[in-house]
Amino acid sequence: MELRHLRYFMAVAKELHFTRAAELLGIGQPPLSQQIQQLEQEVGTPLFVRDRRGVSLTEAGKAFMAEAQLALEGAERATEAARRIARGEVGTLTLGFTVSANLHPFVPSLIRLYRSRYPGVAVRLVEQTTLQLIERVHNGTVDLAFVRAPTQPTPGVHVEAILSEPMVAVVPSTHALAGRSSIRLRELAREPFIFYPRQVGVGLYNVLVGACKRAGFTLSVDVEAPQLTSVVTFVAAGMGVSVVPATMSQLQVEGVRYLPLQGRPLAAGLAMAWREGPASEALAFAVDLTRETAAD
Numbered sequence: 001m002e003l004r005h006l007r008y009f010m011a012v013a014k015e016l017h018f019t020r021a022a023e024l025l026g027i028g029q030p031p032l033s034q035q036i037q038q039l040e041q042e043v044g045t046p047l048f049v050r051d052r053r054g055v056s057l058t059e060a061g062k063a064f065m066a067e068a069q070l071a072l073e074g075a076e077r078a079t080e081a082a083r084r085i086a087r088g089e090v091g092t093l094t095l096g097f098t099v100s101a102n103l104h105p106f107v108p109s110l111i112r113l114y115r116s117r118y119p120g121v122a123v124r125l126v127e128q129t130t131l132q133l134i135e136r137v138h139n140g141t142v143d144l145a146f147v148r149a150p151t152q153p154t155p156g157v158h159v160e161a162i163l164s165e166p167m168v169a170v171v172p173s174t175h176a177l178a179g180r181s182s183i184r185l186r187e188l189a190r191e192p193f194i195f196y197p198r199q200v201g202v203g204l205y206n207v208l209v210g211a212c213k214r215a216g217f218t219l220s221v222d223v224e225a226p227q228l229t230s231v232v233t234f235v236a237a238g239m240g241v242s243v244v245p246a247t248m249s250q251l252q253v254e255g256v257r258y259l260p261l262q263g264r265p266l267a268a269g270l271a272m273a274w275r276e277g278p279a280s281e282a283l284a285f286a287v288d289l290t291r292e293t294a295a296d
Contacts, residue, residue, distance in 0.1 A: 006072055007072065016054060016057075018032055045060045046060070047064055092282070093122070093282045095125055095143065095146070095286075096127070096128060096137070096142040097127060098148055098227070100244070102146075104247045106162075106294070110290060111123065113293060118282065126145075129200045130201040133147055137273050138275065143274060144272055144274045144290075145273045146272055147271055148269065149203055151273065158275075160272055160273075161269050162291070163269070163294055164270070168260055170231070170232055170241065171257050178257040181260075182259055182261065184263055189215070193219065194235060194241065195225065197224050200227070203269075215263075238255075243261070272287065
């Protein structure tokens with residue numbers, strides 16, 4: 001028994017006329033009659049009464065009609081579910097982001113936009129360091145990650161820069177530089193410096209090392225923090241100074257001042273990372289939407 005047999009049966013059952021049913025189906029009346037006879041043979045009982053007065057359903061036909069309708073509706077639902085998945089309208093998408101990426105207004109606004117466009121996709125959120133997120137993208141437990149760029153190249157993971165923002169100095173509010181409107185990076189050369197370990201975010205770490213070298217000194221991290229939010233907390237505790245992406249200034253921690261840096265711009269990049277190879281439609285649409293939103 002095939003779905004076409006059920007469709008043919010339903011057409012005759014509703015019209016109670018073989019010729020009209022055949023016209024609706026776009027086939028000839030003799031082939032339709034043959035298909036119905038085959039169906040009745042497979043079921044093992046007549047489904048229609050055929051006499052001079054016309055066509056009517058047998059009791060078995062009435063029972064078969066109710067179940068056939070459910071079967072056709074189920075097949076339609078299954079087809080539509082598959083099509084929605086193919087269009088990226090349903091499924092699951094795991095998004096990862098670093099703490100500093102989460103503070104960038106681009107990331108939460110992008111998540112809101114994605115959820116509004118694809119409400120059938122369940123979005124799961126993961127917050128970790130850049131290194132951890134790249135590893136999770138590589139092993140497939142995170143679909144798309146927003147990380148700080150540049151990142152260390154990882155085989156099998158594609159990283160694409162999407163935005164860039166300036167970096168700013170952050171000093172204790174009691175520091176001699178705190179009253180300035182801006183400072184030069186070299187003015188931090190002799191200060192205890194706070195930053196996360198190189199392995200946590202090698203790209204941003206190397207950017208800062210290079211900037212310090214151009215400013216005439218070698219960066220020495222005196223106090224290591226697990227992530228950028230901890231860097232700001234340690235500065236507030238008076239343990240030293242640091243340089244962070246400008247969006248970190250949204251953390252209005254008591255006891256710190258954020259100061260623009262003079263001279264050659266020092267930038268922190270925001271990038272998206274996903275696993276190379278075939279992607280789900282939900283992921284493909286997320287990548288396209290990120291590019292579109294970043295361009296705007």
